[in-house]
Amino acid sequence: xxxxxxxxxxxxxAIAWTSFVSMxxxxxxxxxxxPAGRLLDALTADHTDARPAYEVGAGLVAAHxxxxxxxxxxxxxxxxQLGAYAESIGKGSRLGLLQGALAGGYAQALRxxxxxxxxxxxxxxxxxxxxxxxxxxxxxxxxxAVFAEAAIGIGIAALDGRLLEVNRALCAMFxxxxxxxxxxxxxxxxxxxxxxxxxxxxTERPYRRADGGRIWTxxxxxxxxxxxxxxxxxxxxxxxxxxxxxxxxxxxxxxMHDPLTDLPNRTLFFERLxxxxxxxxxxxxxxxxxxxxxxxxxxxxxxxxxxxYLDLDGFKAIxxxxxHDAGDELLRTVAGRLAARLTPSGHLVARMGGxxxxxxxxxxxxxTDLVRVAELALDAVRAPVRLGGHVLNVSASVGVVDxxxxxxxxxxxxxxADTTLYWAKADGRDRWATFDADxxxxxxxxxxxxxxxxxxxxxxxxxxxxxPLVRLDDAVVIGTEALVRWxxxxxxxxxxxxxxxxxxxxxxxxxxxxxxxxxxxxxxxAWREAHPHQALLMSVNIAVRQVREAGFVDAVRxxxxxxxxxxxxxxxxxxxxxxxxxxxxxxxxLHALAELGVRIAxxxxxxxxxxxxxxxxxxxxxxxxxxRFMAGLHAPGGPDQTDQEILSAxxxxxxxxxxxxxxxxxxxxxxxxxxxxLGCDTAQGWHYGRAVPPEAVVLQxxx
Numbered sequence: 001x002x003x004x005x006x007x008x009x010x011x012x013x014a015i016a017w018t019s020f021v022s023m024x025x026x027x028x029x030x031x032x033x034x035p036a037g038r039l040l041d042a043l044t045a046d047h048t049d050a051r052p053a054y055e056v057g058a059g060l061v062a063a064h065x066x067x068x069x070x071x072x073x074x075x076x077x078x079x080x081q082l083g084a085y086a087e088s089i090g091k092g093s094r095l096g097l098l099q100g101a102l103a104g105g106y107a108q109a110l111r112x113x114x115x116x117x118x119x120x121x122x123x124x125x126x127x128x129x130x131x132x133x134x135x136x137x138x139x140x141x142x143x144x145a146v147f148a149e150a151a152i153g154i155g156i157a158a159l160d161g162r163l164l165e166v167n168r169a170l171c172a173m174f175x176x177x178x179x180x181x182x183x184x185x186x187x188x189x190x191x192x193x194x195x196x197x198x199x200x201x202x203t204e205r206p207y208r209r210a211d212g213g214r215i216w217t218x219x220x221x222x223x224x225x226x227x228x229x230x231x232x233x234x235x236x237x238x239x240x241x242x243x244x245x246x247x248x249x250x251x252x253x254x255x256m257h258d259p260l261t262d263l264p265n266r267t268l269f270f271e272r273l274x275x276x277x278x279x280x281x282x283x284x285x286x287x288x289x290x291x292x293x294x295x296x297x298x299x300x301x302x303x304x305x306x307x308x309y310l311d312l313d314g315f316k317a318i319x320x321x322x323x324h325d326a327g328d329e330l331l332r333t334v335a336g337r338l339a340a341r342l343t344p345s346g347h348l349v350a351r352m353g354g355x356x357x358x359x360x361x362x363x364x365x366x367x368t369d370l371v372r373v374a375e376l377a378l379d380a381v382r383a384p385v386r387l388g389g390h391v392l393n394v395s396a397s398v399g400v401v402d403x404x405x406x407x408x409x410x411x412x413x414x415x416x417a418d419t420t421l422y423w424a425k426a427d428g429r430d431r432w433a434t435f436d437a438d439x440x441x442x443x444x445x446x447x448x449x450x451x452x453x454x455x456x457x458x459x460x461x462x463x464x465x466x467x468p469l470v471r472l473d474d475a476v477v478i479g480t481e482a483l484v485r486w487x488x489x490x491x492x493x494x495x496x497x498x499x500x501x502x503x504x505x506x507x508x509x510x511x512x513x514x515x516x517x518x519x520x521x522x523x524x525x526a527w528r529e530a531h532p533h534q535a536l537l538m539s540v541n542i543a544v545r546q547v548r549e550a551g552f553v554d555a556v557r558x559x560x561x562x563x564x565x566x567x568x569x570x571x572x573x574x575x576x577x578x579x580x581x582x583x584x585x586x587x588x589x590l591h592a593l594a595e596l597g598v599r600i601a602x603x604x605x606x607x608x609x610x611x612x613x614x615x616x617x618x619x620x621x622x623x624x625x626x627x628r629f630m631a632g633l634h635a636p637g638g639p640d641q642t643d644q645e646i647l648s649a650x651x652x653x654x655x656x657x658x659x660x661x662x663x664x665x666x667x668x669x670x671x672x673x674x675x676x677x678l679g680c681d682t683a684q685g686w687h688y689g690r691a692v693p694p695e696a697v698v699l700q701x702x703x
Contacts, residue, residue: 050101057105161187175210261335306402479537567597594619627665
């Protein structure tokens with residue numbers, strides 16, 4: 001862990017030589033222990049407060065460490081000594097903030113110190129001029145001492161701007177001799193249009209040195225008046241602030257750019273996006289300031305702004321297999337390609353974090369313009385990437401959204417972009433998706449339903465209906481299938497297709513499935529007692545997640561014990577996807593259920609893997625053929641031969657494996673007759689009865 005004493009020692013060694021301060025390194029380290037402690041406290045505090053760092057920066061100037069190297073070495077020491085520690089405690093961004101605050105406090109204190117010096121110089125110049133009129137000889141020496149030996153540049157000019165005199169510091173700053181300076185065009189240090197009615201003028205202004213180099217100066221121009229108020233001449237005081245301005249620009253660039261790719265970061269992106277929305281979609285960058293804000297021009301009528309939100313496909317797998325260094329190199333490569341392809345067209349390419357990038361497109365006329373940008377981005381990413389002997393075929397998914405500038409909100413726009421990116425991922429790799437309001441509304445509805453599921457179960461909004469299972473050869477009802485419904489207070493009765501998948505995604509399927517199982521088993525027991533000679537079967541659907549839970553068999557055993565339903569009277573229906581290729585817990589669950597005496601049926605067989613070889617090794621008792629095959633048995637112009645042959649083959653093979661076969665979705669007598677001819681064992685569907693409440697179920701012969 002970094003201590004204040006250790007930080008102070010490294011700090012003292014770093015800056016001891018940068019300024020003329022009569023202290024030993026040990027003495028300096030002792031003086032810096034307090035500021036070092038304040039910086040450490042500010043870094044590790046619960047809440048961010050940059051004021052201590054600002055005051056530490058100002059304290060350096062007060063201690064006479066006024067050379068640029070003092071600040072530069074201080075920032076380097078903080079980065080070297082605290083960088084890794086700050087990252088380890090999750091305060092990396094705060095360290096950057098504290099460094100910026102320290103630099104700001106230093107710059108402000110140095111500026112104020114310079115101002116004080118300038119005021120002293122100005123007072124001395126004025127006093128010298130007044131005294132010169134009264135005692136020219138006595139004041140001349142004093143004026144020359146102040147003028148000639150001052151650390152900042154001073155120039156004296158006539159009212160028309162012609163330079164009359166310059167000091168050595170000004171000559172050294174610009175690289176001119178005195179005679180060369182005095183020969184320069186008039187007005188070099190005057191503001192545009194002259195001073196006019198102003199006695200003072202201050203600005204930061206760039207100049208060219210004699211060698212062609214560019215310097216930035218802090219320029220203060222003052223009009224000197226006589227006793228009667230008559231303007232006499234102009235004094236310009238000039239300080240070289242090139243290094244300070246460069247440091248400020250460097251810190252600003254670091255704050256606004258991603259350190260890995262050097263692309264604009266999310267902060268700069270949102271600044272530009274908000275600016276584009278506020279400016280009517282048309283912005284103009286200030287000359288010479290690529291990272292700074294843009295000024296708005298006239299808003300274009302009907303202007304639109306768009307974003308392409310891009311995420312690499314399979315990036316996590318690359319990181320996991322090739323390592324994070326390879327992942328970083330891939331991100332740098334992709335960033336370079338995107339910038340090279342899209343930046344020349346005026347689009348802003350930024351990295352949002354991780355493997356996510358975003359392209360800001362201003363002045364969009366129609367969505368197809370944005371789609372073309374998305375395709376250019378995908379094309380740039382697709383080219384193979386060589387990483388440490390590996391050739392990677394990279395792809396990405398892109399969410400495409402545009403909005404009218406008038407009334408648009410940056411946060412809402414990015415939320416929509418994130419949604420469309422998710423759609424592109426869901427639809428497959430290497431593609432884009434545009435925003436669809438209807439699809440979004442459907443997603444929102446699904447999200448709301450998923451949040452209401454737990455409370456709906458507690459409020460007993462779910463209920464179970466039952467559909468008869470009929471033996472085909474004699475039309476006798478041999479059981480029922482339990483089908484859960486949701487009586488939603490706003491949407492009415494919802495079928496399982498509206499909420500079962502949501503329940504599986506959210507984990508609500510476990511309590512819901514357990515409740516349905518208990519309700520069905522209680523009803524099954526009641527019917528078996530009322531019809532003791534029918535040996536009625538109760539068939540209940542269970543989800544993949546339930547099969548994979550270690551405690552599911554115990555839960556079934558407990559329900560059977562509580563309701564009194566015999567295990568052989570219960571049939572659990574599972575989908576192909578939950579059992580095909582089963583190993584581990586699912587396989588153990590199925591065998592344990594079969595050993596308990598519970599029947600296992602494969603639901604919707606024929607729509608998934610349809611692999612009978614797997615069934616040979618699984619404890620399955622029955623196949624339920626998907627209802628889509630039934631349409632072919634009653635097609636216009638006669639039965640569809642292909643569907644009929646498929647059904648015939650499935651039934652024969654199932655019987656070879658000693659499995660019974662149930663046909664779902666039987667709606668007509670013709671379909672029932674055809675299935676009977678094919679040897680199908682049982683059937684269910686509207687022809688025999690729809691799913692109805694238990695009191696409406698007819699358990700007698702249906703034909």
